[in-house]
Amino acid sequence: xxxxTTRAKxxxxxxxSFAESLYIPNILKGMFITFGHMFKKQxxxxxxxxxxxxxxxxxxxxxLNRDEQGRERCTACGLCAVACPAEAITMEAAERLEGEENLxxxxxxxARYEINMLRCIFCGLCEEAxxxxxxxxxxxxxxxxxxxxxxIYSKEDLVIPNPLTDPEGYAKAKGAPRAINN
Amino acid sequence: xxxLAIDWLLIIEKLVLIAIIVFxxxxxxxxxxxxxxxxxxxLQDRPGPERAGPxxxxxPLADGLKLIMKEEIIPTSSNKALFIIGPGLAxxxxxxxxxxxxxxxxxxxxxxxxxxxxxxxxxxxxxxxGVVSLGVYGIMIGGWASNNKFSLMAALRGASQAISYELAxxxxxxxxxxxxxxxxxxxxxxxxxxxxxxxxxxxQPLGFLLFFICAMAECNRTPFDLPEAENELxxxxxxxxxxxxxxxxxxxxxxxxxxxSAIMASLYFGGYDIPFFNESILSPNIAALVGVAxxxxxxxxxxxxxxxxxxxxxxxxxDQLMNLGWKSLIPLALLNxxxxxxxxxxxx
Numbered sequence: 001x002x003x004x005t006t007r008a009k010x011x012x013x014x015x016x017s018f019a020e021s022l023y024i025p026n027i028l029k030g031m032f033i034t035f036g037h038m039f040k041k042q043x044x045x046x047x048x049x050x051x052x053x054x055x056x057x058x059x060x061x062x063x064l065n066r067d068e069q070g071r072e073r074c075t076a077c078g079l080c081a082v083a084c085p086a087e088a089i090t091m092e093a094a095e096r097l098e099g100e101e102n103l104x105x106x107x108x109x110x111a112r113y114e115i116n117m118l119r120c121i122f123c124g125l126c127e128e129a130x131x132x133x134x135x136x137x138x139x140x141x142x143x144x145x146x147x148x149x150x151x152i153y154s155k156e157d158l159v160i161p162n163p164l165t166d167p168e169g170y171a172k173a174k175g176a177p178r179a180i181n182n
Numbered sequence: 183x184x185x186l187a188i189d190w191l192l193i194i195e196k197l198v199l200i201a202i203i204v205f206x207x208x209x210x211x212x213x214x215x216x217x218x219x220x221x222x223x224x225l226q227d228r229p230g231p232e233r234a235g236p237x238x239x240x241x242p243l244a245d246g247l248k249l250i251m252k253e254e255i256i257p258t259s260s261n262k263a264l265f266i267i268g269p270g271l272a273x274x275x276x277x278x279x280x281x282x283x284x285x286x287x288x289x290x291x292x293x294x295x296x297x298x299x300x301x302x303x304x305x306x307x308x309x310x311x312g313v314v315s316l317g318v319y320g321i322m323i324g325g326w327a328s329n330n331k332f333s334l335m336a337a338l339r340g341a342s343q344a345i346s347y348e349l350a351x352x353x354x355x356x357x358x359x360x361x362x363x364x365x366x367x368x369x370x371x372x373x374x375x376x377x378x379x380x381x382x383x384x385x386q387p388l389g390f391l392l393f394f395i396c397a398m399a400e401c402n403r404t405p406f407d408l409p410e411a412e413n414e415l416x417x418x419x420x421x422x423x424x425x426x427x428x429x430x431x432x433x434x435x436x437x438x439x440x441x442x443s444a445i446m447a448s449l450y451f452g453g454y455d456i457p458f459f460n461e462s463i464l465s466p467n468i469a470a471l472v473g474v475a476x477x478x479x480x481x482x483x484x485x486x487x488x489x490x491x492x493x494x495x496x497x498x499x500x501d502q503l504m505n506l507g508w509k510s511l512i513p514l515a516l517l518n519x520x521x522x523x524x525x526x527x528x529x530x
Contacts, residue, residue: 034225034494044229
């Protein structure tokens with residue numbers, strides 16, 4: 001039979017020699033190994049105080065982006081919903097009215113935009129499909145919730161805070177700066 | 183005329199001593215559970231408990247509180263009286279050993295000379311052996327009264343293991359007693375403190391090794407923890423136990439560990455003797471206290487070795503356990519006894 005791995009070793013079934021049957025030399029050997037571990041560095045991350053850094057390609061919670069003037073970029077074209085393999089995105093489009101130019105960048109916008117975080121697999125295909133750079137995955141993750149309903153994120157949860165009026169909230173929603181970018 | 187002259191002061195003195203020693207043993211056992219978790223953690227590159235209080239020092243208190251608060255379950259098909267007696271017996275037997283251990287030399291307080299030993303009986307070691315054998319009843323009764331086949335099997339294992347290893351332990355001890363010529367622990371310790379007399383480990387190295395292995399088996403510590411082999415017997419003889427009754431069983435194991443460490447320190451490592459130091463230059467009271475500290479340090483070292491072994495080597499298989507006990511340890515102990523006897527005759 002072909003070996004499953006290159007590291008496979010044949011197990012010796014020889015009966016124990018007298019020295020081995022005394023156990024003590026081997027036990028002492030083992031004890032020195034464990035003793036050495038007392039002085040090794042612990043890999044533990046003490047969680048609430050310390051957090052593991054996200055990988056540079058981490059894909060977290062979605063945000064609906066705004067442009068520099070604080071206008072929503074999304075035009076409700078539906079490409080993200082089409083691209084979504086988990087069918088987590090639902091939206092309804094609406095026409096921009098007179099006097100709403102400071103709210104929406106283009107003539108059409110998403111009146112309703114929902115992502116079901118229980119369906120979402122955080123693949124990032126919506127981010128890739130978006131022609132307007134309106135949706136991307138931030139570096140935060142979806143917090144726990146008591147009901148399924150709480151995981152259907154609507155526009156209020158998704159649209160990023162206005163960078164002009166609320167720069168702090170904007171930075172927070174964007175998530176921790178990526179190590180690779182700095 | 184008084185028929186029976188009662189020395190009330192002696193009774194009070196002994197009661198105070200008993201209270202101190204029992205509560206100190208319980209306190210040390212409490213923190214031994216903590217030490218066990220910490221030692222296990224550092225040997226496995228983990229931090230161990232560190233959340234409760236500074237450095238996690240309140241962890242044993244939290245563990246104890248948790249055990250007390252747990253629901254007390256007595257299975258309907260169990261033998262209720264024996265079910266309750268079991269853990270109590272285990273605990274009592276574990277604590278009774280401390281009566282004959284000499285914790286220190288003599289202190290002088292209020293013009294009275296007090297031995298730091300509850301009872302210096304001239305058959306101290308025999309008493310220890312008797313009490314240790316009683317400890318098996320705690321396991322046996324608990325396992326049987328649970329009316330659970332796994333508990334019963336574990337209890338049977340515990341009993342047969344204890345009987346097998348007590349034999350080798352006894353024979354190893356006989357060799358020691360042949361050299362000391364006394365069964366009183368106090369006398370044995372005092373002999374080792376004599377100038378020009380080395381600790382007994384120097385005269386009985388093989389005997390100590392055998393005694394140590396057997397003590398580990400008597401305490402049901404890994405690699406001899408077959409009575410509580412989780413993967414074969416679910417949880418062992420205390421499977422049906424909950425709340426503080428379970429706590430008593432677990433606690434008794436740690437007290438057994440402390441007591442066997444104390445006995446090993448007294449028999450082979452000079453008890454409260456401080457190595458390379460002449461205690462007589464200190465005032466008696468200070469010498470006694472330093473002696474107690476020395477004994478405690480020796481006990482702590484032994485407990486650490488117990489834990490170190492536990493977190494290093496896996497459990498023996500049952501047939502390996504019996505082979506080791508009957509085919510290796512007992513012949514070695516007999517040989518040790520013969521060699522010691524020959525040596526005594528030769529020097530005679």
